[in-house]
Amino acid sequence: MTVSEYNKCVDLHSSAIFRFALKQMRNPDDAKEIVQISFEKLWMKHTSVDINTAKSYLFTTAYHSMVDFWRTEKPTSDIQHLDYKQHPAAQATEFTGAMEIIEKALNAIAPIQKTVILLRDYEGHSYQEIGEITGLNEAQVKINIFRGRKALKDIIGNPNHLI
Amino acid sequence: MEHFKITEEQEWQLFELLEGNLTPQDAQQLQQEIERNPALKAHYIEFQATYLQPSPVEYPNANSLKKSNKNKQVYFYFSLSAAAAIALLWVSNFLMPATKSQGPASEQTANIAKNSPQENLEFTPTIGYSIPVVKSTSRDKHSNQSASSSTSQAFNAAHSADQNNTQQRIESTTINNTQIHSLIVATEQNRSTPNVNDTAVRRNKIRTTPESQLANNAAITTPKLPSQKNKRALIQSFYRDARAMVENGHVPHIKVKAVNKDKDWMPEFQVGLTLENNVILTSFNP
Numbered sequence: 450m451t452v453s454e455y456n457k458c459v460d461l462h463s464s465a466i467f468r469f470a471l472k473q474m475r476n477p478d479d480a481k482e483i484v485q486i487s488f489e490k491l492w493m494k495h496t497s498v499d500i501n502t503a504k505s506y507l508f509t510t511a512y513h514s515m516v517d518f519w520r521t522e523k524p525t526s527d528i529q530h531l532d533y534k535q536h537p538a539a540q541a542t543e544f545t546g547a548m549e550i551i552e553k554a555l556n557a558i559a560p561i562q563k564t565v566i567l568l569r570d571y572e573g574h575s576y577q578e579i580g581e582i583t584g585l586n587e588a589q590v591k592i593n594i595f596r597g598r599k600a601l602k603d604i605i606g607n608p609n610h611l612i
Numbered sequence: 613m614e615h616f617k618i619t620e621e622q623e624w625q626l627f628e629l630l631e632g633n634l635t636p637q638d639a640q641q642l643q644q645e646i647e648r649n650p651a652l653k654a655h656y657i658e659f660q661a662t663y664l665q666p667s668p669v670e671y672p673n674a675n676s677l678k679k680s681n682k683n684k685q686v687y688f689y690f691s692l693s694a695a696a697a698i699a700l701l702w703v704s705n706f707l708m709p710a711t712k713s714q715g716p717a718s719e720q721t722a723n724i725a726k727n728s729p730q731e732n733l734e735f736t737p738t739i740g741y742s743i744p745v746v747k748s749t750s751r752d753k754h755s756n757q758s759a760s761s762s763t764s765q766a767f768n769a770a771h772s773a774d775q776n777n778t779q780q781r782i783e784s785t786t787i788n789n790t791q792i793h794s795l796i797v798a799t800e801q802n803r804s805t806p807n808v809n810d811t812a813v814r815r816n817k818i819r820t821t822p823e824s825q826l827a828n829n830a831a832i833t834t835p836k837l838p839s840q841k842n843k844r845a846l847i848q849s850f851y852r853d854a855r856a857m858v859e860n861g862h863v864p865h866i867k868v869k870a871v872n873k874d875k876d877w878m879p880e881f882q883v884g885l886t887l888e889n890n891v892i893l894t895s896f897n898p
Binding site for chain 2: 452455456459460463464466467468471481484485488492551555566567570571594595597598599601602605606
């Protein structure tokens, strides 16, 4: 991958990685850090990574960085949640009504289910690509998506589950 | 929703339909079933609601992630020019005539060399010495005293010439049955730093006296050195040699030798690059 191709990757995928990280981390600063780490690692290996596989590489790196972050994370405070709400990018993703319930429901389901659903719906990745990013096989990806959607469906059908 | 319960198998079918994993026939059949079954339709609508719509989020610092290849080019050209400069300095160290940068003693030597005879001269074959020495063709019967006197004459001549800015004519000196070339004798006085050229001349404590200087000026004959090649001729010669070596399958020989092992002096090294016919000599003092 050349320098210009790398810069093209920044234009194409930085926002997607940021959105993916923001949904997962729920903190704009942490999400920005994840984006920077992902692109820094891509730049370090830009000579060996092809532009066609760069998107998958970026999401894989971002996901692993988030997993590392969660392992060392301290308990989430309310302040972080407030920061997330105040960020313009986060405000753009805030919805009212059913969509707000779905947003909240997303945070209530298992992290791996949330991850595969986000990758599937936001980025349109195939089961195989999601499997490469998360380290699961295709069947596991599919079953996690199903379970995640079923959990979301149950929450939507009975919002009292969120309380 | 309690009264609209469906089986897990039906939920999986709805999921497969929404994911687009069913064949067109199966999908059409399930759609018809959904229309007929209100419970299935209710769950189908709920499943549809779980599909998220991408929100328009923009990463604010995208430009800070971009890279420029300007720095690489700058570093490349900088390193290239530095390497070229080092190479030029190294080559010029070999090719620069010795008379251009060695002060008044060298100028004096150059003046003498113009009228030096070419016969009976040879350069010593070892890399360690580059002093031209005139071979003695007849056994010299002079004593040490006469040698000292003769050397004094040569020094007088050199000193006189330096003062009057006139053409030098210096004769070879004989010390211990070996004739020392007048260049060595003439430049010995101007040299302040001891080095490998300190031979019998310095060891025998040669000194000049004004009387002998005047008396022997007229009798001095200057030996001729071989005419020096100019820079262009040297480069051409080296090029021809290098090419001939490559054509003959030879490899240039590089030899590094410590030439001054006296304890009082800093050891001096000489580097010799031997081509087909030329030996390039340089020396350095660490």
